[in-house]
Amino acid sequence: MEANELIDAWVTDVVLRLPRRQRNDVALELRTLLGEELAERVHGAARPPDAATTLAMLRAFGHPADVAARYRPTLSVIDPADGHAFVRWSIVGVAVIWIIGLLELFSQPRDNSVSLLAVLGAWWGRSALPALWWPGVLVVWFGLSAWSRRRRSTPPAWTPRTASHVHGGRPALLLAMIGIALGLIALAVPRLWIDAIWAGRAPAVVYEVFTYSDAFMAGPGPVLFTVLALYVPLYAAMMWVGQKTPLLRRIEFGLGLAGGVAMLWAVLVGPVFMAPVSDVPMRAAMVLSIVFVLAHAGWRRWRRVTPAPA
Amino acid sequence: MTDSDAFAKLELELRRGVVVLATLSQLRTPRYGYGLRQALAEQGMPIEEGTLYPLLRRLESQGLLRSEWKIEDGPPRRYYALTAEGRRLLRKLVDSWQGMNAAMARLLQED
Numbered sequence: 001m002e003a004n005e006l007i008d009a010w011v012t013d014v015v016l017r018l019p020r021r022q023r024n025d026v027a028l029e030l031r032t033l034l035g036e037e038l039a040e041r042v043h044g045a046a047r048p049p050d051a052a053t054t055l056a057m058l059r060a061f062g063h064p065a066d067v068a069a070r071y072r073p074t075l076s077v078i079d080p081a082d083g084h085a086f087v088r089w090s091i092v093g094v095a096v097i098w099i100i101g102l103l104e105l106f107s108q109p110r111d112n113s114v115s116l117l118a119v120l121g122a123w124w125g126r127s128a129l130p131a132l133w134w135p136g137v138l139v140v141w142f143g144l145s146a147w148s149r150r151r152r153s154t155p156p157a158w159t160p161r162t163a164s165h166v167h168g169g170r171p172a173l174l175l176a177m178i179g180i181a182l183g184l185i186a187l188a189v190p191r192l193w194i195d196a197i198w199a200g201r202a203p204a205v206v207y208e209v210f211t212y213s214d215a216f217m218a219g220p221g222p223v224l225f226t227v228l229a230l231y232v233p234l235y236a237a238m239m240w241v242g243q244k245t246p247l248l249r250r251i252e253f254g255l256g257l258a259g260g261v262a263m264l265w266a267v268l269v270g271p272v273f274m275a276p277v278s279d280v281p282m283r284a285a286m287v288l289s290i291v292f293v294l295a296h297a298g299w300r301r302w303r304r305v306t307p308a309p310a
Numbered sequence: 311m312t313d314s315d316a317f318a319k320l321e322l323e324l325r326r327g328v329v330v331l332a333t334l335s336q337l338r339t340p341r342y343g344y345g346l347r348q349a350l351a352e353q354g355m356p357i358e359e360g361t362l363y364p365l366l367r368r369l370e371s372q373g374l375l376r377s378e379w380k381i382e383d384g385p386p387r388r389y390y391a392l393t394a395e396g397r398r399l400l401r402k403l404v405d406s407w408q409g410m411n412a413a414m415a416r417l418l419q420e421d
Contacts, residue, residue, distance in 0.1 A: 025388075026367065029343065032385045033363060036344040062360035070364035 003054040007034050010058045017068035026071065034061070077139065079146040086142050093134040101127025164243040173235045180231050188225050209278045213271045220266035227259045260293040329357055331407055333365060334392065334400045337375060342387035366390050374399055 011030045015023040038057055042049045061067065078086050105123050149155065166173060186193050190210035194202045212221060234255065238248055263286040266272055272286070273279040332355045336346055343363050350357055369375045374396035377388050392400060 022367075028386065029388045030363065032387060033343045033359065035385065037359060060358075062358070067360045067364060070361060071367050073368065 003038065003049045003051060006051060006054045006058060007031060007038070010034075010061075010064060013064035014068045017065060018071055022071070034058070037061075076146065078142045079149065082142045082146065086138055090135040090138055093138070094131045097131040097134060098128055101131070163249060164245065166238055166242075166244055170239050170242070173239045177232050177235045177239075180228060180235075184225060184228050187228075209273065209275045211274045213274050213279075215270040216266055216272045219269055220262050221272075224259065224262040224266060227255055227262055230255055256293055256297075260290050263287075263290050325357075328355075328407075329361065329365065330369070331400075331403050332357070333362065333369070334374065334396060334403065337390055337392050337396070338400075340389040340391040342380075342389050344387075346390070369396070 008031070011027050011034070014030065015027045018026055034057070038049050038054060041053060041057055101123055105119060105127075110119070168175075191207065194206055194210065198206065234248065234251055238244055241248065244252065267283050267286050267290075271279045272282045332350055333346070336349050341349065343359075343366060346366075347357060347359060347362050350362075366375060366377070370377055370390065374393060375390045376393050377390045379386050380389050381387075
């Protein structure tokens with residue numbers, strides 16, 4: 001290849017990565033400059049520059065993609081400050097989707113004539129590859145937050161988030177107390193809301209669907225309702241103090257743990273409701289709540305920092 | 311990372327910090343890319359071609375440089391020179407650099 005051909009190929013590779021209106025002008029300038037650089041390299045030589053010398057010069061100049069990038073302002077879709085968080089959440093999210101897909105696959109009745117490889121192949125097509133929607137969502141999320149930060153004239157000020165801070169403040173606590181009280185009444189005495197909805201003329205099957213089993217009411221039920229009820233005075237105390245004191249935090253943790261244990265007990269001891277149509281979703285919700293409580297406890301532990309020499 | 315790797319990376323960071331100032335300082339009079347690179351190299355500040363030429367375009371797009379094609383004794387060349395805004399910025403950068411340079415001289419002074 002001739003020296004000029006090499007230069008033209010390199011210049012073309014650079015300018016094709018630039019905006020169309022800039023291409024020809026930059027191409028002419030780069031060709032001229034590279035010609036002069038090359039002439040300097042072979043200055044004094046009896047023969048014209050060969051392909052090896054030209055290629056060495058072009059490689060020293062840089063990869064066309066890198067050089068083209070330098071012509072334009074740096075574009076970061078995700079802020080460098082968010083880079084690690086993006087990678088971490090991408091991996092965690094994809095792993096969770098993959099595990100759920102695997103659990104779903106293996107929980108279905110399996111035809112023995114289908115090989116394990118075929119089952120995994122089905123998982124790959126149904127869960128593994130489609131899971132990539134999650135990093136896509138994160139790119140959009142982090143990209144939008146980076147864009148909104150850049151639009152601000154001053155960066156957002158840091159807001160302290162201490163362990164005693166109550167998210168949402170007193171209004172959030174009040175709403176939580178009302179929600180828990182109403183939810184507790186609805187759970188403990190389903191007849192109240194059934195009668196309210198059907199004006200006292202609900203079909204018998206509705207009452208049957210929301211009738212607790214004896215096993216549940218003999219053991220875990222009252223414990224679970226008591227634990228839920230104790231959240232009301234706890235949140236009232238937090239409202240009164242205006243923050244989560246260490247004692248209130250310990251009580252909140254204890255109630256969470258007690259609630260988790262009561263739900264586990266309820267799931268293990270037998271049906272919660274008499275009718276399977278309401279029992280299955282209720283127990284599934286309890287299992288999900290236990291998983292959430294455990295995940296939250298794990299997350300808190302992972303976030304805990306104990307200043308100490310490494 | 312070896313000592314030479316660390317040195318190369320940190321020296322590159324130092325150079326990156328002064329590339330714009332060095333370039334602007336040499337464009338009080340119009341120069342084209344290759345001539346500018348030679349002028350910088352002759353004064354002990356070599357800048358890679360792949361860095362310098364795109365930088366000129368970026369500074370132009372920021373309104374700090376203006377440019378025009380000229381044909382003199384050779385191929386057509388694009389000449390760059392400071393705009394009024396570029397001159398103002400250069401003065402500020404020079405003041406800032408001299409302040410930093412004096413501070414660094416004090417910091418690095420050996421007892």
